[in-house]
Amino acid sequence: MEGVDYLRDERKKSEFDVEAMKVAWAGSREAFQVSDRMAKLVANDPVFEKFSKPTLGRKEMFKNTLRKAAYAWKLINDLHLTEEEAKWLRHYIDEPNYTDLQWEMFVPALEGQGSEEQKRKWLPLAQTMQIIGTYAQTELAHGSNVQGLETTATFDHETDQFVIHSPTLTSSKWWPGGMAKVATHAIVYARLIIDGHFYGVHGFIVQLRSLEDHSTLPGITVGDIGMKFGHGAYNTMDNGVLRFDRVRIPRNQMLMRVSQVTKEGKYVQSDVPRQLAYGTMVSVRQTIVSDASKALSRAVCIATRYSAIRRQFGSHDGGPETQVIDYKTQQSRLFPLLASAFAFRFVSEWLKSLQTDVKQRLEAKDFSTLPEAHACTAGLKSLTTAATADGIEECRKLCGGHGYLISSGLPELYAYYVPACTYEGENVVMMLQVARFLVKTVSEMSYKQPVGTADYLGRMAPLMHNNCDVQTAEDWLNPSAIVKAFETRAVRMIVDCSQRIAKFENQEEGFAELSTDLVEASLAHCQLIVVSTFIQRLKQEIPGKGVKQSLEVLCYVYALYLLHKHQGDFLATGYLTSKQASLANDQLKTLYSKVRPNAIALVDSFNHTDHYLSSVLGRYDGNVYPKLYEAARKDPLNDSDIADGINQYVQPILKQKLHLAKL
Numbered sequence: 011m012e013g014v015d016y017l018r019d020e021r022k023k024s025e026f027d028v029e030a031m032k033v034a035w036a037g038s039r040e041a042f043q044v045s046d047r048m049a050k051l052v053a054n055d056p057v058f059e060k061f062s063k064p065t066l067g068r069k070e071m072f073k074n075t076l077r078k079a080a081y082a083w084k085l086i087n088d089l090h091l092t093e094e095e096a097k098w099l100r101h102y103i104d105e106p107n108y109t110d111l112q113w114e115m116f117v118p119a120l121e122g123q124g125s126e127e128q129k130r131k132w133l134p135l136a137q138t139m140q141i142i143g144t145y146a147q148t149e150l151a152h153g154s155n156v157q158g159l160e161t162t163a164t165f166d167h168e169t170d171q172f173v174i175h176s177p178t179l180t181s182s183k184w185w186p187g188g189m190a191k192v193a194t195h196a197i198v199y200a201r202l203i204i205d206g207h208f209y210g211v212h213g214f215i216v217q218l219r220s221l222e223d224h225s226t227l228p229g230i231t232v233g234d235i236g237m238k239f240g241h242g243a244y245n246t247m248d249n250g251v252l253r254f255d256r257v258r259i260p261r262n263q264m265l266m267r268v269s270q271v272t273k274e275g276k277y278v279q280s281d282v283p284r285q286l287a288y289g290t291m292v293s294v295r296q297t298i299v300s301d302a303s304k305a306l307s308r309a310v311c312i313a314t315r316y317s318a319i320r321r322q323f324g325s326h327d328g329g330p331e332t333q334v335i336d337y338k339t340q341q342s343r344l345f346p347l348l349a350s351a352f353a354f355r356f357v358s359e360w361l362k363s364l365q366t367d368v369k370q371r372l373e374a375k376d377f378s379t380l381p382e383a384h385a386c387t388a389g390l391k392s393l394t395t396a397a398t399a400d401g402i403e404e405c406r407k408l409c410g411g412h413g414y415l416i417s418s419g420l421p422e423l424y425a426y427y428v429p430a431c432t433y434e435g436e437n438v439v440m441m442l443q444v445a446r447f448l449v450k451t452v453s454e455m456s457y458k459q460p461v462g463t464a465d466y467l468g469r470m471a472p473l474m475h476n477n478c479d480v481q482t483a484e485d486w487l488n489p490s491a492i493v494k495a496f497e498t499r500a501v502r503m504i505v506d507c508s509q510r511i512a513k514f515e516n517q518e519e520g521f522a523e524l525s526t527d528l529v530e531a532s533l534a535h536c537q538l539i540v541v542s543t544f545i546q547r548l549k550q551e552i553p554g555k556g557v558k559q560s561l562e563v564l565c566y567v568y569a570l571y572l573l574h575k576h577q578g579d580f581l582a583t584g585y586l587t588s589k590q591a592s593l594a595n596d597q598l599k600t601l602y603s604k605v606r607p608n609a610i611a612l613v614d615s616f617n618h619t620d621h622y623l624s625s626v627l628g629r630y631d632g633n634v635y636p637k638l639y640e641a642a643r644k645d646p647l648n649d650s651d652i653a654d655g656i657n658q659y660v661q662p663i664l665k666q667k668l669h670l671a672k673l
């Protein structure tokens with residue numbers, strides 16, 4: 011039997027309707043149809059071929075990506091694609107490039123921080139790509155600490171302009187995507203100075219390149235910051251360095267929704283909170299959470315299919331060896347990642363709806379849910395990207411030696427994905443923001459009832475004193491037992507930190523001293539959100555034979571896997587006995603055997619095309635070994651029998667050896 015037969019047999023074992031699961035994964039039939047159509051459009055168009063990418067040099071790679079982006083833009087216009095379709099199209103092309111910044115950051119920054127007048131002027135230009143923009147916030151010396159940025163924007167009364175300047179080497183903008191070679195404009199974050207007074211960091215629209223010949227404008231020095239981790243991966247993007255030598259822009263190019271500068275040089279703070287200036291980051295963090303489930307599902311799909319094909323040991327009397335997916339250790343490493351992909355998918359849907367709600371409230375000048383939205387996006391961005399990056403690497407190891415080959419698709423995926431742990435808010439820094447929110451919520455509880463994702467803190471009294479009543483492994487198959495365990499663990503960790511901080515005379519000092527514990531408490535809070543969201547999702551109608559049941563199994567796998575992984579927390583906070591923790595682990599193993607027959611069908615439900623996976627190991631048809639062989643044959647080193655350099659550098663050594671032997 012070959013891999014093709016193995017996967018065919020595996021698919022027959024499925025206990026649920028795969029087509030219905032595809033819809034559950036996508037969120038709705040319409041969402042499924044859009045993403046499916048775009049995935050196929052990309053997969054079937056030779057322009058979007060990507061197998062040659064790892065063998066290209068940087069310049070060729072960059073040019074190739076520009077070509078694809080231009081062709082994608084043509085398709086978007088020729089086929090009149092909707093915004094949603096265009097987003098999926100870009101996603102499936104699967105090569106980071108300047109359009110990510112244009113659509114995910116530049117346009118949202120104009121929308122969220124521009125005044126009505128500015129939006130009328132700039133949005134049509136950006137939406138039709140007559141200008142191409144980037145988000146220039148980070149500098150050589152400051153990324154996380156936005157208030158520490160050094161670029162200055164000084165108001166000049168006489169000319170009614172701002173003078174944008176890079177006063178030091180360390181104030182050079184450093185990292186913005188698309189900035190080195192493509193962007194014509196940037197939203198530049200700089201310290202506003204009026205008459206010698208500092209007014210904090212604000213965004214300014216600055217033109218970098220001529221719209222005629224694309225040359226850099228006077229006073230602007232811009233370039234690429236160099237190759238990044240991995241060979242292909244993020245190197246299709248021209249992350250840039252940018253310096254300003256007293257570049258002048260009109261006053262009306264400061265983004266003026268949150269605060270304005272008048273012609274007279276008066277700084278006016280409008281009635282919206284200053285944190286709205288951070289709004290673009292909040293919206294992109296939500297997109298990043300959604301991206302995490304896509305990246306993890308991709309790695310899990312490859313590792314699961316390959317684990318069903320790969321056989322090692324266990325052969326008796328010449329029979330077939332054991333499929334590695336049948337080893338309990340393989341299952342205990344793989345199935346929690348499969349469950350996590352679903353968990354992240356559902357939490358990202360929930361986060362999107364939270365975001366929509368916040369946007370509507372902001373328009374009605376209701377800012378009450380902004381802190382919670384910030385904490386949720388920051389925390390879930392941190393949790394999901396960290397777990398996804400680790401998960402991709404685990405999937406690579408699950409594929410043994412072949413996982414290390416570029417043709418497995420996993421090294422590229424990891425190198426492309428891992429910066430998500432850093433960009434758009436370094437993960438630990440983001441967890442500390444969650445901690446701030448939680449500690450503040452606890453400190454305000456005497457006069458303000460916690461709501462939303464923090465509402466369980468309002469039930470602190472019972473949660474501080476309850477004990478878990480689980481007595482058998484089956485008792486863990488109960489959503490309320492799970493939620494109670496996660497709530498209790500989170501509450502106790504947060505309260506413990508808050509009480510210890512309160513003992514410090516200086517609260518900031520206490521916060522800094524306890525920051526490691528605070529990060530763990532924040533993680534506990536965020537895990538509670540993901541687990542509860544999964545459980546809530548299962549309360550909705552989910553059509554299709556066996557779909558809901560399979561998702562229930564995955565939900566328990568996700569929750570009990572976390573419980574097992576963090577059992578130190580659950581035991582230390584005194585909610586569980588070691589016996590109850592061990593029962594949870596017993597139940598987890600039983601659940602793995604329920605996932606096993608459905609594993610291939612579950613990864614098929616992601617509906618990933620072979621083009622998107624770009625993995626010989628993860629092929630839908632399972633024809634792994636012949637294709638692995640074929641891919642290896644295509645390596646440029648195999649173009650000739652005697653490679654370049656052999657005659658020059660190896661032959662002389664061989665001959666020299668002969669000479670020595672004669673002596």
Ligand SMILES: CCCCCCCCCCCCCC(=O)SCCNC(=O)CCNC(=O)[C@H](O)C(C)(C)COP(=O)(O)OP(=O)(O)OC[C@H]1O[C@@H](n2cnc3c(N)ncnc32)[C@H](O)[C@@H]1OP(=O)(O)O
Nearest residue numbers: 100101110114147153154155156157285288384433434435
């Ligand atoms: C199709 C393909 C898709 C691709 C996917 C997309 C990828 C695209 C490519 C992406 C490429 C990557 C692109 C990039 O990487 S772009 C660069 C991204 N950079 C960052 O993310 C920087 C991270 N740093 C920060 O956000 C801030 O400096 C932090 C938050 C750390 C501190 O801040 P600050 O110095 O001000 O100090 P504070 O802590 O006293 O906070 C003061 C108060 O403000 C509240 N607060 C803070 N933040 C927010 C907020 N956001 N909304 C609402 N509220 C907020 C906070 O709770 C506190 O409230 P309170 O306690 O006083 O009540």
Ligand SMILES: Cc1cc2nc3c(=O)[nH]c(=O)nc-3n(C[C@H](O)[C@H](O)[C@H](O)COP(=O)(O)OP(=O)(O)OC[C@H]3O[C@@H](n4cnc5c(N)ncnc54)[C@H](O)[C@@H]3O)c2cc1C
Nearest residue numbers: 145147148152153154185186187429432433434435436438
């Ligand atoms: C691929 C990629 C693309 C990017 N694209 C863009 C872009 O388009 N536009 C843009 O403006 N920026 C961009 N960035 C920059 C990115 O947003 C920053 O790198 C990120 O915000 C982290 O900031 P930093 O580099 O200053 O890290 P640092 O803050 O210097 O982090 C270094 C270490 O210090 C720790 N640390 C920092 N502060 C604290 C604290 N208060 N408490 C405890 N620990 C702390 C961190 O946890 C980390 O371990 C990009 C970065 C990458 C990697």
